Amino acid sequence: MIKYIAQRVLALLITLFIILTIAFLVIRLMPGSIYDSNEMLSADMVKILEDKYHLNDPLLVQYRYFLEDILLHWDWGTSVAVQPRVPVWEVLASKIPITLQLNFVSLLISLPIGILAGIFAAIYQNTKVDYTISFFVVVFISVPSFIFATVLQYFLAYKLGWFPIIYNATATGAAKYLSMILPITALSFSPIARVTRYLRGELIENLSSEYMLLARTKGLTRLQATVRHSMRNSFVPLANIIIPMFTNILTGSLVVEQIFSVAGVGGLLVESINSSDHTLTIAILIFYSMISLLTILIVDLSYGIIDPRVRIGGGSNG
Amino acid sequence: MSEKILQVKDLTVSFSSYAGQVHAVRDISFDLCRGETLAIVGESGSGKSVTTKAILGILPGNGTIEGGEILYNGMDLAKCSDKEFESVRGKKISLVFQDPLSALNPIMKIGKQIMEALVLSKAATKGEAKERALELMRRVGIPQPEIRFNQYPFQFSGGMRQRIVIAIALACNPEILICDEPTTALDVTIQAQILELINEIKERNNLSIIFITHDLGVVANVADRVAVMYAGKIVEFGRSEEIFYDPKNPYTWALLSSMPDLDTKEQLFSIPGTPPNMLHPPAGDAFHERNQYALKIDTREAPPFFKVSDTHYAATWLLDPRAPKVEPPRVLRERIERMKRRAAEHAGQ
Ligand SMILES: Nc1ncnc2c1ncn2[C@@H]1O[C@H](COP(=O)(O)OP(=O)(O)OP(=O)(O)O)[C@@H](O)[C@H]1O
Ligand SMILES: [Mg+2]
Numbered sequence: 001m002i003k004y005i006a007q008r009v010l011a012l013l014i015t016l017f018i019i020l021t022i023a024f025l026v027i028r029l030m031p032g033s034i035y036d037s038n039e040m041l042s043a044d045m046v047k048i049l050e051d052k053y054h055l056n057d058p059l060l061v062q063y064r065y066f067l068e069d070i071l072l073h074w075d076w077g078t079s080v081a082v083q084p085r086v087p088v089w090e091v092l093a094s095k096i097p098i099t100l101q102l103n104f105v106s107l108l109i110s111l112p113i114g115i116l117a118g119i120f121a122a123i124y125q126n127t128k129v130d131y132t133i134s135f136f137v138v139v140f141i142s143v144p145s146f147i148f149a150t151v152l153q154y155f156l157a158y159k160l161g162w163f164p165i166i167y168n169a170t171a172t173g174a175a176k177y178l179s180m181i182l183p184i185t186a187l188s189f190s191p192i193a194r195v196t197r198y199l200r201g202e203l204i205e206n207l208s209s210e211y212m213l214l215a216r217t218k219g220l221t222r223l224q225a226t227v228r229h230s231m232r233n234s235f236v237p238l239a240n241i242i243i244p245m246f247t248n249i250l251t252g253s254l255v256v257e258q259i260f261s262v263a264g265v266g267g268l269l270v271e272s273i274n275s276s277d278h279t280l281t282i283a284i285l286i287f288y289s290m291i292s293l294l295t296i297l298i299v300d301l302s303y304g305i306i307d308p309r310v311r312i313g314g315g316s317n318g
Numbered sequence: 319m320s321e322k323i324l325q326v327k328d329l330t331v332s333f334s335s336y337a338g339q340v341h342a343v344r345d346i347s348f349d350l351c352r353g354e355t356l357a358i359v360g361e362s363g364s365g366k367s368v369t370t371k372a373i374l375g376i377l378p379g380n381g382t383i384e385g386g387e388i389l390y391n392g393m394d395l396a397k398c399s400d401k402e403f404e405s406v407r408g409k410k411i412s413l414v415f416q417d418p419l420s421a422l423n424p425i426m427k428i429g430k431q432i433m434e435a436l437v438l439s440k441a442a443t444k445g446e447a448k449e450r451a452l453e454l455m456r457r458v459g460i461p462q463p464e465i466r467f468n469q470y471p472f473q474f475s476g477g478m479r480q481r482i483v484i485a486i487a488l489a490c491n492p493e494i495l496i497c498d499e500p501t502t503a504l505d506v507t508i509q510a511q512i513l514e515l516i517n518e519i520k521e522r523n524n525l526s527i528i529f530i531t532h533d534l535g536v537v538a539n540v541a542d543r544v545a546v547m548y549a550g551k552i553v554e555f556g557r558s559e560e561i562f563y564d565p566k567n568p569y570t571w572a573l574l575s576s577m578p579d580l581d582t583k584e585q586l587f588s589i590p591g592t593p594p595n596m597l598h599p600p601a602g603d604a605f606h607e608r609n610q611y612a613l614k615i616d617t618r619e620a621p622p623f624f625k626v627s628d629t630h631y632a633a634t635w636l637l638d639p640r641a642p643k644v645e646p647p648r649v650l651r652e653r654i655e656r657m658k659r660r661a662a663e664h665a666g667q
Contacts (some may be wrong), residue, residue: 058459078555095323129417166638208378209420209423210415210417210421210422211419211420211422211424213376213415214413214415214421214422214483215405215423215434216376216408216485217374217376217407217408217410217412217413217487217491218408218412218434218435218486218487218490219404219435219490220406220408220434220435221400221404221410221440222400222537224438228434232425233423233424233425236425289440300439306425307425308425308427308470308472309424309425309470309472312470
């Protein structure tokens, strides 16, 4: 098990390094200079500034500086345009809490709702219950979250006035939570539908499996067999789809935050790209990658704990 | 004959499917005596598994028992409720599956799977159940049961898994064990071991066994009586020797002729054609289309059972007094002679 964890962590670090490299290269290869937006600089001054920051050195040399700073001094640089001279992680840290709040809450409420809906759809397979649930699954999966965001905002907030139209960062307590409900709801439709669809499929397969029959013929009641065998086995692969689901929420959040004027990481990323704030863009990309990779790691490890074939087999036996 | 422990009378089972009603089991009757092994033999699709599922009350949702009775211990299993069935399923009548690879839950420990029914039905405490599970594992021939107890199915070979499935079936000490092709998925040497195990357990636990198979070669070693099934009907039944040495139904002849024979190099006979589609079972004798001995009447009217002896009945018009006298094919007659000789040699030794 320890070997397994070590392998996974190593894989994570390697992946992170590759992402870091690609992010650096792609962003440096984009046209434009960070001094473009400053109209009051002469060409000489730009040259001097660029030389000072090694911006005219070959890309590989720049990459070495970049890595050295990070590895030796844990220095990711400062923002140059969005909040000049503030270290990037500080800029980011001020925006992370609200984004993560929205995204995690969305994930947390999606799981139980999706699981319940999936169980109902599977157990009442090919009945009206199943058809109704499956209809909503199709709608929720195919319509992107920003459409839901706009529709919710228009009807529930603007027309009916039940919720504030935009996120209220200054409010506290109930008013603040009230203004978070719509963005979270908009983000949750698609993950709910994904969980439902996946669990329905898994459960239907497990319900008609041979070991389910064996569980019944050895004397378990239908309920016991369903809960202890079919459901338990259906939950294991569920861990698999949490990764794409969470990335789905994260990317959806980029736009949904804009719609509800949430001052989160999504807005920051757009702003940093537009203003050529390279260091900040890289930091945000690394932040997103780190979250995804950690989710994968957690899922991988939990998978190892839940599924004995991974835990014990170690790949040798199946 | 000794006491009848299970009686199936006029059982009819059908499935609703998109294409229509599938008449999987059509009006079959048989009984199982205490302490005997009854083999049910037939080609794929003849309705053997459906019969066992009906007996155990585990027909899939689209299947219904259209008629008939399954009498066990004063109960009619064909009509009893889910609740009533719980006292029978696994506890009095158990099942050993065809495919041990998929019959065990891949992510539950072997020991737990054996104990589960005992613990959940409150027949034993956890400690007692564990003792019993270990004892069962020992009895079905699992070496080092204490270690194996905490392992998962993927750590077992196919033959070992089938032993576990048998242990699970025996956990609650049932009276009747139904084995649905228990050796089909295993290779030949393992097959023999499992058959031996089933025979041995039968003696020890005084079980009555329904042994389902499509392989007559297996039957000879285990069965006291044999019922031959075709297209959802029983077409011949009798004591094992009667079916092997004096078969009357052309379908039984065909089955016996297609049995692989290790002694001779003769071309393996295979029954021409395919089993009928059970959406529209043929009128008359369902086998007539593939039967070179078919009579005109076979296309119109299903044959009744004709008595051959007190224990041997066959449903074929060839036994009607008005029918022409027909002998089994020559290959089969020679084969029967050989089997008899070999049995005599065995007895003489
Ligand atoms: N759930 C179902 N829905 C529709 N038809 C079914 C269903 N289950 C079985 N059948 C049909 O019932 C008939 C008998 O099937 P059964 O499984 O009893 O065959 P079998 O004798 O056990 O064959 P095998 O040797 O392949 O196990 C087949 O024609 C099959 O197609
Ligand atoms: Mg079968």
